[in-house]
Amino acid sequence: MPRFPDHLKGHGPQNPFPGIKVLERRLGREIPYRLGSNEGLDMPHAALRAHFGDAMVEHAYCYGDSEALGVRQRVSAQLGTPLDSLLVDAGADSLLALVVRTVTTPGCTVVESRGTYPTFGYFAESHGCERIEVEYNEGPGRLAPDLEALITAAHETEARVVYLANPDNPTGHVHDDDAVLDLRARLPEECWLLLDEAYHDFRQDADSPFAAEVLPGVIRLRTLSKAHGMAGMRIGYAIAEPQTIEMMMKARIHYAVSTLTLAAAEVVLDHPEETRQHIQAVHARRERLAEHLGSLGADVLPSGTNFIALRMPSSELAASIHADLLDAGSLINRPPSPNLGHILRITAVEEALKPGRLAALEAALAECS
Numbered sequence: 629m630p631r632f633p634d635h636l637k638g639h640g641p642q643n644p645f646p647g648i649k650v651l652e653r654r655l656g657r658e659i660p661y662r663l664g665s666n667e668g669l670d671m672p673h674a675a676l677r678a679h680f681g682d683a684m685v686e687h688a689y690c691y692g693d694s695e696a697l698g699v700r701q702r703v704s705a706q707l708g709t710p711l712d713s714l715l716v717d718a719g720a721d722s723l724l725a726l727v728v729r730t731v732t733t734p735g736c737t738v739v740e741s742r743g744t745y746p747t748f749g750y751f752a753e754s755h756g757c758e759r760i761e762v763e764y765n766e767g768p769g770r771l772a773p774d775l776e777a778l779i780t781a782a783h784e785t786e787a788r789v790v791y792l793a794n795p796d797n798p799t800g801h802v803h804d805d806d807a808v809l810d811l812r813a814r815l816p817e818e819c820w821l822l823l824d825e826a827y828h829d830f831r832q833d834a835d836s837p838f839a840a841e842v843l844p845g846v847i848r849l850r851t852l853s854k855a856h857g858m859a860g861m862r863i864g865y866a867i868a869e870p871q872t873i874e875m876m877m878k879a880r881i882h883y884a885v886s887t888l889t890l891a892a893a894e895v896v897l898d899h900p901e902e903t904r905q906h907i908q909a910v911h912a913r914r915e916r917l918a919e920h921l922g923s924l925g926a927d928v929l930p931s932g933t934n935f936i937a938l939r940m941p942s943s944e945l946a947a948s949i950h951a952d953l954l955d956a957g958s959l960i961n962r963p964p965s966p967n968l969g970h971i972l973r974i975t976a977v978e979e980a981l982k983p984g985r986l987a988a989l990e991a992a993l994a995e996c997s
């Protein structure tokens with residue numbers, strides 16, 4: 629089993645504010661009079677009510693359920709993952725910070741791919757960890773996190789965590805389940821595999837049994853920001869062994885997910901058909917975008933996400949297209965890491981398919997071919 633820091637082992641620290649919802653469940657009855665949490669219960673909220681309506685104000689007054697039971701129950705029912713292997717927090721980014729706080733101490737080494745989604749490395753560094761980066765594996769039709777290089781670096785540096793975004797951002801690459809299991813099996817026993825599955829729902833095999841599995845020594849992260857369209861509300865969840873979830877609960881900010889967000893997530897999760905249809909529409913748009921740009925000669929990388937990544941002939945050309953599009957009012961993504969400066973990432977929304985929206989890119993592709 630990978631290691632936890634010594635200060636989290638044993639009984640403490642205890643969450644000082646589990647809150648009224650947790651107490652109600654422990655007592656098995658409702659507590660009708662909230663006189664102890666110093667909330668602003670008498671605030672009339674006329675302005676808020678006028679702006680957003682009564683339903684929103686209902687969620688403004690009270691601290692929420694620190695265990696996010698309603699959301700966890702719905703995720704558990706949909707995936708089949710046991711309730712005690714699920715933890716909810718304010719998006720995958722918050723979960724990345726939580727994992728850093730739960731499994732590392734300053735001075736630990738963490739390993740990731742150079743240029744991958746940067747938030748984990750940023751949080752790890754700000755926690756005093758040493759960040760080791762390995763190069764991507766690049767070839768014709770392929771730009772992928774290099775699992776062999778991650779394994780080698782983890783052994784050489786006695787890493788505490790290996791981070792893998794799967795599907796990857798910014799490349800869109802998907803490593804299959806066997807590759808992930810092989811990676812876990814070949815990492816040092818004390819090293820965690822942090823699997824950032826923010827784009828999981830866009831995988832063709834998103835509903836496979838493996839998707840719901842609790843994998844020993846692995847912390848899997850998901851978000852409702854992408855396929856569920858809730859990025860502004862901040863909510864995501866982790867899948868891990870119950871003991872790992874318990875440790876994460878010791879380091880978690882108990883009310884980081886607002887009552888409004890919890891309620892909204894419950895509504896969205898209660899309507900999975902809408903999410904399913906949205907995902908299908910994203911797949912169709914992604915294919916249309918890839919086909920269109922591919923037909924103009926672009927090197928479009930395979931993607932299991934809600935975006936496509938193009939590999940341009942040079943970093944300079946990618947930079948100038950990015951700047952020209954921005955001048956015309958369209959912001960696409962060019963990864964900040966110099967080794968991926970030749971990549972352009974475009975979200976597969978309808979707006980990207982509007983005639984003229986990507987004119988500077990189309991003109992550059994025509995010039996190249």
Ligand SMILES: Cc1ncc(COP(=O)(O)O)c(C=O)c1O
Pocket residue numbers: 718719720721722745793796797824826827850851852853859863864
């Ligand atoms: C790989 C990856 N992980 C995490 C996130 C952050 O997700 P959230 O909005 O849930 O914090 C993103 C967002 O772009 C991402 O691309």
